Amino acid sequence: MHPFSFTRARTIDAALAAGARGGRYLAGGTTLVDLMRETVERPSSVVDINDLPLHEISSTSSGLRIGALARMSDVGAHPAVRTRYPAIAQALELSASAQLRNAASIGGNLMQRTRCTYFRDVSASCNKREPGTGCAALHGHNRTHAILGTSEACVAAHPSDLAVALLALDAVIHLRSRAGARSVPVANFLLRPGTTPEREHDIRPGELITAVDVPAAAHTRTSGYLKVRDRQSYEFALTSAAVALHIEEDVIRSARVAVGGVATVPWRLPAVEHRLLGARPSRQLWVDAAAKAADGARSLRHNAFKAELLRRTVARQLGTVGGRK
Amino acid sequence: MTPSAVGAPVSRVDGHAKVTGAATYAAEFEAPRLVHAVMVSSTIGLGRVTGIDTRAARAQQGVLEILSHLNAPELPYRDFRTSIDPPVGERLHVLQDNRVRFFGQPIAVVIAETLETARHAAGLVEVTYAAEQPSTELATSRARPLVPAGEQGNYSRGDVDAALRTAHRVVDRKYRMVRESHNPMEPHATVARWEGDTLTLWDKTQWVQSTAPQIAAVFGLPKSAVRVISPYVGGAFGSALRAWPHVTLAAMAARHVGRPVKLVLTRKQMFSGTGYRAAVDQRIALASDRNGRLTGLVHEARAETSRYEQHQDAVLELARVLYSVPNVRASYRLIPLDVPTPTFARGPGRTPAAFAIESALDELAYELRMDPIELRLRNEPARDESTGRPFSTRRLRECFSVGAQKFGWERRNPRVRSTRDGHWLIGTGVATACYHTLRGAARALARIDADGSATVSSATSDMGPGTYTSMSQVASDGLGVAMSKVRFRLGDSHLPLAPSHGGSQTMASVGSAVQDACDKLREAAIALAVADPQSPLHGADPQQVRVRGGRLFLRSAPHRGETYERLLRRQRRTHLEASGTYTPGEEVDRYSSYAYGAVFAEVAVDESLGLVRVRRLLSAFDAGRIISPKLAHSQAIGGMVGGIGMALLEHSVTDHRDGRLVNAGMADYLVPVNADVPEVDALYLNGEDKTADPIGVKGLGEVTIVGVAPAIANAVHHATGRRVQNLPITLESVL
Structure with a gap:
């Protein structure tokens, strides 16, 4: 793990300010900390955002809103999610382990990185980790890798279960930065590798996921x-x-x-x-x-x-x- | 009367210490001024290190030293070999030259004030290489096969070619098993401290008395200069039988910086640094007559080993002894590859052999339209046909009968694809388990103190089976004191002789020595009492004196007696002690001794989605006397779960382009989780085998994993009609 500075943001504004200075947001830490240990991720500054008021889960006639810091286990157990959006509850309950679901946030789930073991091994070549070094998985051991949406540069599979359910239900992601707020459909938020596999999300420097909306529809039940x-x-x-x-x-x-x-x-x-x-x-x-x-x-x-x-x-x-x- | 401790379902005596964190494992030992070492591992699979740039690493505050072949002390590496070390070859000489022999080889070690600094600095060491193409794939290797000496490499009896020519039925199949890693929960770790020329190692090891002389040999020290302490081992399955290179590195680092050093392997480093179960390709040819009597057996095996050592497993043992077959030809070859040396892993040799033999037998049973249990029973030998020796005990028939009854085997429809449950096809299968009863010389020291407490010790280990507990039970009965008054000590090379804590030999060997020590101590106390005019037992016939609950008394007049405590105080003795021994005798050469089991599996297969799930697993064991039923059961179901992993999940995957392991972590190397382990149960035949050893056991730990994988594979065949000959049984292999 490389040395880094660690701060805790008490307000959204403080978090966005720290993010604008290059700080990496830390919620559950179930991806970021692992990758920092393997030196795949080397942030110089980490901002703990767990104190921010983004934990709420609410369901209205127009849809479901999930705060970015809501825990996977809380969302999966929420009565409205279970009855009106069972695909989301099931995807969450089939993810990871109970311990990880208790720690991991919804925003973090959407930001999690691939399980490609070459990506996670800093001694292997990986265009996602180090652009231009080549893809070790393309002709390596690739049993778990992708068959759709791949490129010569990257064949890593996306690991999230939740994101699959959100995509099916036309979810929208809400983002904020000091420049303002914007919304992006899940379908556009997660990026195919193409020639730039290091770009995985439509997210701008310092931008923070604040919530995910799932529109109500007859089919969600x-x-x-x-x-x-x-x-x-x-x-x-x-x-x-x-x-x-x-x-x-x-x-x-x-x-x-x-x-x-x-x-x-x-x-x-x-x-x-x-x-x-x-x-x-x-x-x-x-x-x-x-x-x-x-x-x-x-x-x-x-x-x-x-x-x-x-x-x-x-x-x-x-x-x-x-x-x- | 106090009930016997042996045979009682007592809980782990060290359980409280373990669950409260009071038990100290190797990585948890501390010493004043202790510093941390982290290994740097090679990122090529073969070649030379051409340069090591340590400038960035050394610039980190708190880095004390970085050792590599460029500056490491030259070590004597005197000859040293135990039964665990490969019979041919030489252990890896760490940091002694610039050669890289396998991917992940330790090539440098960083020593720093804190673990964090050492880890970070290790990542900053820049290594350059002249890489060569490694050869790491068993199937495609063109290396000349190596032939293990004696019956380990080649065995034959009768004329198997003639048997195959004239057989009513022949089943001739190939089987493939991939490399597995032991993956104990506890990481391997060593704390090394020098005081002058003497070295103390707190280490994760299954054999303190091998690690100590081994490290003494590496450093050219007298044996007495090294002491190894290992009170708790958090699982090992064979990975901690040898002292691996990191133990030497910890000692080297500690001597170099003049401070105690702690070195803990990462999970990833354990995959290449602590041995593994070798990949093995096998062929089995079975010949039978029309009644299902086996007339011939061909067993050929090829397994991976390193270029520098020839690790050998007893792969051919089952072909020699398990069934009655007049004509047998068996061969075992080692293929040297650019890989680290494999080592013993739970049920070594017999587990892969059983997968091949038991799968082929199941297939033969189907060809003969015979029940698979019946086929096995028809080939029960009356004696060990490889030596002509009688079996000390062999109750495999009973294993099958009690197992079949409990499992409900008679309800089975033998037709394949005959049972459905929704999307699932249901199948059941059986296999035989068998493992040699290994025994080794052992000693134990038993002592009673004036406060009535007892301490018994031997330099054995407790990697999980419950040695502390089971030995305390033996001592409790032998001395006639309550379990709560007995303390068993182990895991210190200064304690009395013990063989390796492997091969299921601990209870047979150390247990027999403990029993002997306690018998002698009890008899000595009785002798003191009957000779003491002030004792209520004065003048009594020693044969008529019993000891229970710490009190010596006359059998015919129980009120006449006194406690150990009173006896010792009156005698003005601080303690009494006695030494016990066990030495394997002629019984080892006169009798053939094995533990046996009958394994039953029920699986569900969703063919459409390729899912194979174990629904039930039951084994019935003939393991001799069961000393500690609760811990034996824990041991058994643990081994069986290991068998589920072998059958369905475990695989250390190598990228043969450069020899890299691509799944060296618990997120990617899959072992069964609770959801994969349904009802697992085991039965134990009542009885004992006092021919095998004085305490009457045949060993349990190893045999519990043998036979599980073929029982599952046979059940998959029964469910689907599909024979899976490669392990693990992946989703795509049943799709």
Whole structure:
């Protein structure tokens, strides 16, 4: 760990001022501290923001607002989240371990960095960690890596379960800096690697995530999250699917499908959604729609299984949420 | 009458100390003026160090020294080899030259006032290399295979080729098992302190009496100059049997800076610095007649080792002794690679062998349309067919019968894919477990003090099985004093002789010595009492005197007696003590002694998503006498959970381009978590094996992991119809 200065911000203004001077925000610390220990992250200044008034979770008729400092465990246990946005509660409960969920914040969850082990090993080449050094994973051990949204520069999978559910439910992220406030849809907030894999978020220097909004919609109540992984707990997804369906009079009126574990960012599946929209739920429909789930996939040496696994994961979760299993 | 302590389900005597943090582990020892050392590890897999720039590291305030091959003292590295060290080759001579032999090799050590400074400075050391292409992959290596000496390398009886030609059925399959790391919870750590030319090491070790002379040999010191202290070990599974290079580095650093040094390995450094279970490729060919009698067995194994040492496991033992087979041919080859030396890992040799043999047997059972248990029972040998010796005890049949009954085996529909539960296919499987009863010479010292308390000691270890507790139980019965009055001491090389705390030999060896010491001490006390005119027992026949609850009394007249305390006070003695011994005798050569088990697994497989989940695991063990049932059970289910890890999850992944381990951490090297471990249970046949050793045990720790992986793989076959011959059984292998 490299030496750094540590301060605690008591107000949002104080935090933003420290952020403007280059301070890195620290909430749960479950990503940043690990990476600092491995010297992947070397901030010179760390600002503890846990005292800021950003912990609130509120649900109204227009939607759900989650404060950026709300803990994963608190959000997952919130009655309104569990009944009106079950995909979010399930994604949270299937994340990490109970101890980590107690510590980790929602804002931090969206800022967490990839589990690519080459990224986390400072002796390996990694364009995300050190632009221009090459991607060790591209021809290395890449069983857990992405098959969608990759580039020659980076094939690291995005690790968040929550972000997949938020993407499916069209969530919006609220940001603040000394220059003012702005809002960015989750879909635009997380960036594909392209030729600049070191840029992972649409976030500006000193900007702080203050809240996440999830708009209310008929489909959020009938939503769910499926996570497929090597062990039954405390492990990242090989594939996952967040599905939300609004079915009325045996017709799918709205459909939201996003997947995780397979892409460099949480991955929305518009072609699958399109196939579902206006159709009558059936076992065959789930399989037909899911057939498009891995379109455009480019597999690597050790993760060719993910394309078929993804189609099956989506089909299974469509059946779970939409019935007619 | 006080019930016997042996056989009672007592809790860990050191449990309170462990859960309250009072138990001191290696990394927790402190000494005045102690400083910290952190290793710098190579980031190439083969080649030479061409330069080490320490300027930035040395500029850090608090850095005392940075040692590398450029400035490290030359060490004598006198010849030293125990049963744990590979029989061929020479241990890594740390910081003695510029060669890099494997990725992650220690190439420098930073010594600083604080751990934080040492860690930071270690990251600032700039190393340049002349890298070469390492060869680290067992399957593709073109290295000339090395042949272990004797029956370890080649074994044959009868004419197996003829048996294969004339067999009713032949099953001929290949099996692959990847490298695993031991991953005990406690990190390896050493605190080294010199006083003149004598060295004290507080170390994580399963064998204080090997570490001490080993480090003495490395530094060219007399054996008596090194003392090793290791009162608690937080798991090891074999990783702490040898003294690895970091122990030498800690001692080297401490001598160099003239202050005590603490060196704690990171989790990542443990993957390349403390051994591992070698990857092994195997072939099994089974020949049988139409009744399921085995007529031939071919077992071929190839395992990885380092270029500088030939670590050997007893991979061929099961082929020689487990079943009745007239014709056997077995061979074991080592493939030298640019990797660190592997070492013994729980159930060494027999665990990979059992995966191959027990998987092939299951397949044969299906070909013969025979119940897999029946097939095994039809091949029960009457004696050890490799030596002709009788078994001291062998109750494998009973293991299968009591296990099958408890598991509900008779309800099984043998047809594959016959049971469903929603998305899940359900299957059950069995396998045999077997592990040699190892015994080694041991001594123990028993002492009773004038306050009536007892202290018994031997230089053994307690890496988790509960040595403190089980030895206290033996001593409690032997001395006739309450458990609460007994203190057992271990983990100090100055204590009486003990063999390595590995190979399941501790209770057989040290336990027998403790029993002998306590018997002698009790008899000495009785002799004192009956000879003492002031004793109520004066003149009594010593054979008629019993001791219970610290009181000596006449069997026929229990009111006639006195306590140890009274006897010693009247005799004006501060204490009584006696030394006990155990030496393996001719029984080791006259009898074939093994612990056995029958392992039953139930799995659920979601074929669509590739998920394999263990639903139930049950083993029935023939391990001789069970001294400490509660801790034995803890030991057993722990070993079985290790077997789940082997079957489904564990894999130290190497990037063969440069020899780097890519998942060297607990986030990426997967072991079972609670959610992966459902109902795990074990049964133990009542009985004892006093032919094997005086205390009547056959060892339990090792045998508990043998047979688990094939039982699970066989259950996966029963569920799905699919044979998985490579471990771990990954999601993609059943998709």
